[in-house]
Every structure is written in C-alpha cells, then in structure tokens.
Amino acid sequence: MRRSGRIVRQVLEAAKELVAPGVSTMDLERVAERTIRDLGAKPAFKGYFNYPCVLCTSVNNEIVHGIPSERRLLKAGDIVSLDCGVVLDGYFGDAAITVPVGDQISPELQKLLEVTHESLLRGIEATRAGNTVGDVGAAVQRHVEANGFSVVREFVGHGIGTHLHEDPQVPNYGTPGHGPKLRDGMVLAIEPMVNMGKPGTRVLDDKWTAVTEDGSYSAHFEHCVAVTRNGPMILTE
DSSP states (O other), rough: HHHHHHHHHHHHHHHHHHTTOOBBBHEEEEEHHHHHTTTTTEESSSGGHHHHHHHEETTTTTEEEOOOSOOOOOOOOOOEEEEEEEEETEEEEEEEEEEEEOOSHHHHHHHHHHHHHHHHHHHHTTTTTBHHHHHHHHHHHHHHHHHOOOOOOSSSSESSSSSSSSEEEEEEEOTOOOSOOOOOEEEEEOOOOOEOOSSSSEEEEEEEEEEEEEEEEEEEEEEEEEEEETTEEEHHH
16 A cells, blocks of 8 residues: 555656646646556546546635546646545555645635645544544644634545545544544545635536535645554555
8 A cells, every 4th residue: 555655646746746827637637647557556536436537636616526627727826636546456545735836825825735734644643543533533623623724524534445435434523532443454544625714515517526615715635544553654655
C-alpha cells in the first residue's frame, strides 16, 4: 500500500505542477492519466460506478467529485482540489490536495487551505490503536470549528485496502470514544472536506459534482494512514 500511495503522491505532484491560470481541468486529467500509466499502476476512479476520469478536480465551491472538462478553465485566485486513486498489485492508494491557482489567493482562502490541512494532521495524530473512529472525527471537527469553518457531513473518509472503499466509514466529525475501535494493521483514508460557510451540500445534475449549498468555497485534503503499534504511518507521502 505504501507503493500505491507513493504513486498517488507522484500523480498529484505532476498535476499540481501544471495548475495555472488558463489551464483546463482536462489538462490536469491528461497529465494524471499519463503519470499513472508511466508508473505502472491503474486508475482507481475511472469506471468506478461509471465515473469517467482518473482524477477529480473540484474548483472553488465544488467540494468533491468534480469531473475534469476542457471547458473548465482555471482562473487566478481560484482553488482546486485534486483527488486521485490508483491500484497497484491489487492494493489501493487514495489522496487529495487543494492548491491555489496563480501567485496569490485571498487571505481567507489561504486560511481555509491551512486549517483544512492542519485538521487532516490532527485526524492522523488520533489514528492510533485503541482509539476509535469518533476520536479521529472529533480531532478534525474541533480544529475546523475552532477556526470558524464547517465540516461536510454527507461525504466521509473510509477504510481502504484491496478495495477503494472499505469499512469503517470515517466521518470528519464525531464524539471521542464512539464508533469502531482502531486496530493495528487497519488503513484509513482520512479526508477532511471543509466549507468556508455552512456545511450543507448538494449534487449537480451530472450526478457527481458535490457543491456547497450556500455557494461558499470548500477545501479537501486526504492521506491514507496505517494504524501501527508505533503510531500512525502515512502511506501517501
């Protein structure tokens, strides 16, 4: 899983390098697909419930599952979430980053990105044997809400291994001590989705793209994390 996780990271870095004003989200898709093939893996998303692409590209008020398009051109000041999964020798890797477009984004958006990434690290820190899924979600939620943002409820992290999505579900909110107990050897995809405004969501007519109900911007970061006797081990670095 570390090998598949490393490939995911390389794909995201390749796509991130291309992010700039005037670039289409389909341009990002093409470089991601080529990188996956060149590294000897297979895309995990393409064909999954008929999803058409290897990458999800969610811009501004899009939370997750934005479909790459020739028509969607990035603009200076945008933010774009890049989410990718691969399978290598039967094992899956899945990760996401949100990156600014252009040299400068607003201070509010910069804070959104920083807090969302920090909340992921708080969740990872809680991913320890003997803790519960509720401990992970509570760690994310506390940091997000302390900074004036909100966590999405309808979409959650998940177990991962020989399938892209496995039990348990890993919400980005929760009550410490509640939910399934974490055991040595489990791997979780932890992925805070954080809105600047309220937590409400809706799905567009394409049946995939999830957006904020109030039009506020949203950020998304994700790592695959193994539960080990020595503490959490990030597999997607």
